[in-house]
Amino acid sequence: MKVPFIDITRYESGFLETVQTRASELLKNGHFVGGPIVGEFESALKKYTETNYALGCANGTDAIQLALRAAGVEKNDRVLLPDMTFWATFEAIVNVGAIPYTLDVSRETLHLTLEGVKEGIEKFNPKALLLVHLYGWASPDTMAIRKLCQEKGVLLIEDCAQAIDVKINGENILKNAPVATTSFYPAKVLGASGDAGGVFTTDEKVAMTAKILLNHGRTGHYDHGMIGWNSRLGAYEASFLLASLDHIDARIASRQKITESYRKRINNPAIRMMAPGEGITENGYLSVALMTPDTRAAFIEYLKAHNIGYGTVYPGAMSVQPGAEGHLGGKISHGNAEWISQSVINLPCFAYMTDEELDYVVDTVNAFKA
Numbered sequence: 001m002k003v004p005f006i007d008i009t010r011y012e013s014g015f016l017e018t019v020q021t022r023a024s025e026l027l028k029n030g031h032f033v034g035g036p037i038v039g040e041f042e043s044a045l046k047k048y049t050e051t052n053y054a055l056g057c058a059n060g061t062d063a064i065q066l067a068l069r070a071a072g073v074e075k076n077d078r079v080l081l082p083d084m085t086f087w088a089t090f091e092a093i094v095n096v097g098a099i100p101y102t103l104d105v106s107r108e109t110l111h112l113t114l115e116g117v118k119e120g121i122e123k124f125n126p127k128a129l130l131l132v133h134l135y136g137w138a139s140p141d142t143m144a145i146r147k148l149c150q151e152k153g154v155l156l157i158e159d160c161a162q163a164i165d166v167k168i169n170g171e172n173i174l175k176n177a178p179v180a181t182t183s184f185y186p187a188k189v190l191g192a193s194g195d196a197g198g199v200f201t202t203d204e205k206v207a208m209t210a211k212i213l214l215n216h217g218r219t220g221h222y223d224h225g226m227i228g229w230n231s232r233l234g235a236y237e238a239s240f241l242l243a244s245l246d247h248i249d250a251r252i253a254s255r256q257k258i259t260e261s262y263r264k265r266i267n268n269p270a271i272r273m274m275a276p277g278e279g280i281t282e283n284g285y286l287s288v289a290l291m292t293p294d295t296r297a298a299f300i301e302y303l304k305a306h307n308i309g310y311g312t313v314y315p316g317a318m319s320v321q322p323g324a325e326g327h328l329g330g331k332i333s334h335g336n337a338e339w340i341s342q343s344v345i346n347l348p349c350f351a352y353m354t355d356e357e358l359d360y361v362v363d364t365v366n367a368f369k370a
Contacts, residue, residue, distance in 0.1 A: 003348050003357045005309025008186050010352040012247050019193075022239040031235045041238040044245055049164070050175040051200040053207035056233030056241075057214045060161045060183025063197035064092035066231065067157045068128065070199070070209040071179045073098050077127035078329060080120045080154075082112045083317045083337035085132040088183075089159050090318045090327075093130065099329035101126060102319040104336045109277045110288070110344075111139035114148065120332055121152055128155035133163035135313070136189065136255075136285025138173050140277030146178070157181065160200075164190045165252055167281035174200045184241055189255065189283050190248055192237040251351040255284025258349050258358060262287050265362045270295055270370035271345070286313060287349040293342035295370050300345070306364050311346035 022037075031037060038056060046054035057063050073079060075097035081089050083102040093100040103120045106113050112131060120126065129149055133139060142158075149156040158173075160166070161183035166173045174180050177200060182188075184196035199210045209226075212219060217228030244251075259282060263273045266289075274288040291299060296312075303310045317337035319328055348361055 001357070001360045002307040003309060003353075003361055004350075005311050005346070005348050006187055006350045007353075008191060008350065010350065012250070015243060015247065018243045019240055022243065023236060026235050026239060033232055033234060035235045037235050037242065038233055038238045041233075041242045041245075044242060045198060048245060048248070049200060050172045051177075052202045053200065053204065055199045055207065055210055055214070056238060057197045057199060058231040058233060059195040060181065060185060060197040061088040061092055062214070062231040063181035063183065063199050064089060064130070064157070064159060065096050066199050066210045066213050067179050067181050067201075067206075068092060068096045068098065068130075069213055070201075070206045071128065071155045071157055073128050073155065078124055079128045079130055080117070080124065080126045081130040081318070082132050083319050083331065083333065084110065084314065084340055085134065085159070085318060086161070086314060087318070087321065087323070088161075089130055089132055090321070090324065094327045098127070100318075100324075100327060101329045102317070102331040102333075102337075104332055104334045105340070107336050107340065109140055110134060110274065110340060111137070111277075112141070112145070113139070114141040114144045116332070117141075117145050117148060121148070121154060123332065124330060126154055128157060130157050130159055132159040133166060133173065135276075135288050136162050136166060136283040137276035138163055138166050138168055138280050140280060142168055142173070146176075155179075161185075162188065162285045163283065164188065165248065165283050169279045170281070176202065178202055179206055184237070189252060189285050190241065190244055192244075193240045194237055196233055196237040196241065252283050254351045254353070255349060256282065257284075258353055259284050259287045261358060262289075262347060262362065266365050268366050268368055270299070270368060271365060284349065286311070287347045288313075289345050289347065290340070290343045291345055293339070296343060296345055298370070299368060302368050303364075308361055308364060309348050312341075312344055313346050314341060314344075316341050
């Protein structure tokens with residue numbers, strides 16, 4: 001049997017027909033950029049995430065840049081971020097002219113901690129913090145970090161590219177986030193058919209500023225009050241995402257079943273199956289395990305030999321990436337991000353994975369000899 005790491009083509013019955021019908025309507029009406037479908041998607045997204053404002057944009061990286069600028073981050077401002085994240089988080093800070101400072105993460109939660117953020121604020125005196133929620137989880141210290149940033153006057157932007165519909169103590173993570181972003185890259189839990197992203201906020205001024213920035217800084221049809229850029233969400237992607245929203249609960253439930261099954265059934269002592277922290281309800285985006293670095297290489301070869309896909313999200317800390325040189329303002333490292341990057345392994349996880357595929361992965365993993 002062959003089991004891919006991810007399969008994004010397992011659609012619900014009638015889904016493709018719905019997408020094709022809506023695409024045909026867009027073509028007939030000439031609605032290619034903007035149009036009513038974008039507003040319809042944004043309204044549905046706002047309702048689903050329980051946020052005050054939800055804006056679509058061209059991609060998840062743009063979403064972070066829009067959020068940073070709209071929240072008030074300017075050239076040479078210092079911005080904290082975790083050393084364990086995707087490169088887009090780091091480069092978005094650089095692209096708005098700010099200076100990134102990386103903070104180490106916890107080996108237990110794999111996220112930033114309250115104490116780590118406190119240490120970073122005291123050492124670097126930042127303008128902002130980019131709090132990243134990885135793996136379809138969230139930092140268990142999210143609420144405390146929000147409170148700390150408010151008390152210290154630090155702008156908080158939450159990168160929820162992997163965390164759509166993650167819940168903290170039963171509430172949607174985006175509901176009360178001051179400013180947050182997501183990615184609708186096709187592999188995400190709520191994925192488009194191409195690139196797309198979103199910005200969320202509780203602040204009307206931030207929302208209005210982001211809306212202006214993503215459309216060339218336009219304040220009127222030929223009036224430009226800001227230097228923005230073109231990050232408009234296309235009508236087709238909005239239509240695709242709107243159709244996907246109709247099935248998001250079922251897709252998430254399917255993913256959650258897989259990650260929970262792995263944790264309950266995998267009992268190989270060489271593999272430590274990880275779980276979200278207390279109070280966090282995952283969305284099933286990724287299955288996460290840790291191994292010793294010297295064992296992981298052999299395990300990867302074993303998976304390849306048995307036709308099982310895998311991931312290593314992520315295989316390198318931000319502060320040691322070649323591209324960080326000349327841009328990194330400073331770092332606090334206890335070696336955790338580097339260790340995690342050499343230890344993490346992700347097993348296949350996607351909506352509507354079959355029981356036979358799941359059984360095969362579990363049995364194969366349990367049979368691995370370190």
